[in-house]
Structures are given as C-alpha cells and as structure tokens.
Amino acid sequence: MNITAGTIDVTLPDGSSRTFASPVTGADVAASIGPGLARAAWAVKVDGDLRDLGRKIDHDAVVEIVTSTSEEALELLRHDAAHVLAQAAKELFPEVQVTIGPVIDDGFYYDFARDEPFTPADMETIEVRMMDIVDRDEPISREVWDRDEAARFFESIGEAYKAEIIRDLPADETITLYRQGDWIDLCRGPHLPSTGRLPKAFRLTRLAGAYWRGDSRNAMLQRIYGTAWPDKAQLKAWLDRQEEAARRDHRRLGREMDLFHFQDEAVGSAFWHASGWRLYRTLQDYMRRRLEDAGYQEVNTPQMVARSLWEDSGHWEKFRDNMFTATTEDERIWAMKPMNCPCHVQIFRQGVRSYRDLPLRMAEFGSCLRYEPSGALHGLLRVRSFTQDDAHIFCPEEEIASETVHFCELLASVYRDLGFAEFSVRFADRPDVRAGDDAVWDQAEEALREAAAGTGLEMSYSPGEGAFYGPKLEFHLRDAIGRDWQCGTLQVDFVMPERLNATYVAENGERRRPVMLHRAILGSFERFIAILIEHYAGNFPLWLAPVQYAVATITNDADDYAEEVHARLAAAGLAGVIDTGSEKIGYKVRRHSVSKVPVLLALGRREKEERKVSLRRLGSREQQVLDLDAAIHTLGAQSVPPDLARKT
Secondary structure (H helix, E strand, O other): OOOOOOOEEEEOOOOOEEEEOOOEEHHHHHHHHOHHHHHHOOEEEEOOEEEEOOOEEOOOEEEEEEOOOOOOHHHHHHHHHHHHHHHHHHHHOOOOEEOOOOEEOOEEEEEEEOOOOOOHHHHHHHHHHHHHHHHHOOEEEEEEEOHHHHHHHHHHOOOHHHHHHHHHOOOOOOEEEEEEOOEEEEOOOOOOOEHHHOOOOEEEEEEEEEEHHHOOOOOEEEEEEEEEOOOHHHHHHHHHHHHHHHHOOHHHHHHHOOOEEOOHHHOOOOEEOHHHHHHHHHHHHHHHHHHHHOOOEEOOOOOEEEHHHHHHHOHHHHHHHHOOEEEOOOOOEEEEOOOOHHHHHHHHOOOOOEHHHOOEEEEEEEEEEOOOOHHHOEOOOEOOEEEEEEEEEEEOHHHHHHHHHHHHHHHHHHHHHOOOOOEEEEEEOOOOOOOOOHHHHHHHHHHHHHHHHOOOOOEEEEOOOOEOOEOEEEEEEEOOOOOEEEEEEEEEEOHHHHHOOOOEEOOOOOEEOOEEEEEEEEEEHHHHHHHHHHHHOOOOOOOOOOOOEEEEEOOHHHHHHHHHHHHHHHHOOOOEEEEOOOOOHHHHHHHHHHOOOOEEEEEOHHHHHHOEEEEEEOOOOOEEEEEHHHHHHHHHHHOOOHHHHOOO
C-alpha cells in the first residue's frame, strides 16, 4: 500500500514494484525498466485495462508493458492500420467521409462515404500512401473533447457520419479523439505511440459495399478491407494461405466437379447435380447409421407451421425477420420452419411420456428455410434453404452430464471419420436478448459447466454468445489449411419445454419438465459439404468421392473390356464413369483429374489381353498394373465407409 503522500506505486508482472514521485506514463514505466523496453513498448495495461503509452497513471496499479510480442499486439496494430488507411484515403480523396473502421478476424476494414466508386487502382494508391504515413512517423495523441464541441467540429469539416455517432453515444461516454499528424478521428483507442511503430506488413485486400450501421434502409458505403501482421513473414504466410484457400474454393471446385450450381430463380438454394447429390446422400447415409447406432430415433416434421406455434416457442419475436411466411384464405399466417425444435416438442407431447422413456434422442434431417440478405449469401456456406443434422435429447436434469459425454464422444468419432483431427470447444453463456429469467439461466449454465467438465475437453469462453433459450457448447473444426469452422453445437434448454408444456411422469408419479438438449454435429449438410470440399481440395477419400473411378480406354480395341470393367466395379458397389471417347489418353487423364476423380483405370490392348488394369491415383504420376480381380477387391475395400469398416 502507498504510504507516501503523492507517490505512485507500480507493481510489475514479475511481482517487483517501483515508486514514482508523481503520476507517471506507461512510457516512463518502460524507461525505468530499461532502454530496450522503452524502444519496444507499444502500449500499457493498467490493472488489466489496455491504454495508450502516453496516458497518465495516477494511482497505485498493476502495470504491464505491451510490446509487439504481447497477446494484445495483433489487435492493436490492426486498429492502427485501419486509422492509417482512413488517413491515407482522406489525404488522397478529400471529398470522402470516414465512418467506422474496426478490427476483424485476420485484419481490419474502414467504411467510406463517397459518390465515386473506389477501384483496385485506388487501393494500390492508398496502400502506397499508407506506407508514406508510416515513414513520416507522426505522433499519435489522445484528446478528450466536450460532446457537443466534438459533434460541431466534425460537422464543420463535412464528416456527418462521425457527428451522428457522437450524438448517439451514451450520455456518460467520454468522447475521445485521436490526432496523427494533421488528421483527427473519433476513437476510443488505444493506439501505438506513433505511425512509425506500425510494421509495414499490411495489405489492402478487397472492396465491398456495406450499409451504414448495417441497415438496408441507410446509405450504401464503400468498404475497404485489409490485413496487417507483426512482420512481413507472417503477412506472406497469410497471403499464401489466402491463395491456397482460393484454390480450394468450394464454388470453383463445385463447377469443375459438376456438383451443384446456383441461379437467380432460386436465390440461396442449391441445384444439386447427380455427382453432388451422391456426395450429399453418402454423407447423410453415414450420419443416419451413426445416429441409429447411438440410440437416436429418426422423425420428420412439417416444413410449414402456423405462426401460433412460433409465438408459443418464442421464435416469432426473435426470428420473424428471417422467416418466409404465407397467409391462407382463412387469414391464418404460416411460416416455413427456420429450425426444427418446436416441432420435436410436439412429437414428445403426444401421449404420456414416462421417465422410463428417457433419455429420448430424437433426430431429423430437417429441411429449413431462413431469409438471409442477398449480400450475405456465399455459395453453400451461407444459404436460404438447407438441411440440418438436427437432434434433440429429452432427459431429466440429472442425465445432462451423461448425455453430454455421450454426445461429445459421438461428435469426436464422426469428425475423425470425416478427416478432421482437431477441434476446439467454446462455452457460450447468456446473450443480452434471451428467453427465460436469470434463475433459469443460472441453472442451465451451471448444469452445462458440470457436464462439460465431465467430457475432459478443454474449453474457451464466448461470453454472451449463447442461444436465446440456453447456454451452449460450440465445436470448431480446424481444416487442412488451419481455418476454424463452427459446426457442432450442444445447447441446454430449460425454457422451451416450459413454454410448450412438455412433461413426463417421474418415478414418484409426479409430472416433471424434461430438459431439452439441442445438438448438431455437422450443422447443415450444405455448409458442411462446402467445408469438406475445401478441406480436401476436392480430393476426397474414396468412400466419400462422388465419382470414385473413371475407366478410360487408350484405344477403341479395349472398349468392350472397358464395359466389363465398369460393370464389375459397379457390381462391387463403386460409382464411376466410363470414357471410351476418341481423345488421347493424356487428354482423358487431365479431364478426370480436373474433376477430381480419385482413381483412373487406363485400358489398352495389352490390358485387355492380360485382363489387367493400369491404375493411377489422383495427384500421382505413378501407375500400378493390377489383375482385374485384385483391383476390384482393393478398390472395393477402400470404398467402404469407416463406420462399416469397423464392423467387418
């Protein structure tokens, strides 16, 4: 405790302390530790609060100096990169208005109001000016302004959007502006000490449109995206990953592999071609077997349900804007279901349920429709029409833990079978907008925490990201190029059984409410197939491949033998094509390689005479000559789904 009037005691992360005769800045603290740290310092944490290095510390505090290697550094430098972007754009195009520029995953963006569209050439020019601003090493300073004065200032310089933001801020909000060189911007901060501290490891990546404050009723702005990293090596690695991601883009591969397409007459809904539908059915058949083995009962519920049910469940209030609706002649309002949960409760409520019936695991490959803005649609990853691998587990509260363990074991096994070795788990608690009172949420969150602890899985936390009726576990897959995808979920719901009056007869004869566990492993088939395509870059394991082989002739003398080989492979349960066209074999190899066919069987006069096949795997230049019977046996064994292979 500080016992000398006017002095400031600073405690460092290693437990040591320093006393200063008067209020001190983070820069002063860093300098007191050593000149190297003073040069490396970017910002400071005061009692856990991230601040600018130049702000005064006027009380005893725990202080940590933030450098380029700190956990907070990446977000800090991306925040500064966004401001340097805005300054560069304003210098080059004085007529623009700057609006907002947050940090996002892998980078940042800034939205601008400008009548004339930005071009890719403009982006290059802005990026060069950003480099120049870094070279100027302009000091960045924080200023506290009076609210009305700040609003009038931005209005006077033609920045109407900034003035609007200021006037809409809470009355008790401190209004802070940051000045770098001759440019000034509204910002909470913190920032680096000067523009020269920003590493020249940034890149402007793309242009997009965005409505002001995300509302389609507002003006359309121009958004410039960028990325920034601590050094050029990390920037290059990220750019390389982006190139690889573009190579794996499921939309491009979907065309090349003839899997699906989209068109304006059915925005947000996939037209599945024969090969794509086979992939879809293979995945669905696999999931159906896994669920049956795990004790799930498959059901099917209506796609169009009366508004009254969605009102009773609470979905109407929250999801109304995302529902497709229709009004019939009797003036009843109907909605295409955006999720399956209320319908499953209706099945549970039929007849009298006993504790002996529980846990009841109810699964549905439920086709759902949700209105997504056209600008949000993205191939199979974001659609309006989709099918979930949905299921709901009705159980007593005391069985939440065992059911959670059971589900996590199933999920981990499915992910392994589908080629995903890594996944992470996040615990998401109550959101601001939710159903149920705090007591119910306390109960649900505590139950899920205890259940999750029993799985042995490590968890991180996502505060406020729970479902509107209950907390959840989110399961994030990591794909072949290191991207994370949220797919699986397990949600504990005490609310919906209450709202929809679901009960069972307990062992003592009393009526009790079941707990409802909402769970999915894939999420939706459409989105998961997109992830699978990009994970494998279209080069699926044989059991998943939509076209598993191509029989191609080297000469027309082998056409009849090709027909026999094709028939034998089909009889063994494989799906493939026969190519007896007049093109040269090299052309055929390239064509089927582009289509990602995993196995090519080339047949000529010699193969026909010796009853052999020349077998080539996708991605390999080596050929393997096998007897026909041996080839069929090998390929047949490799095409067996992993769950069935474990049973043989």
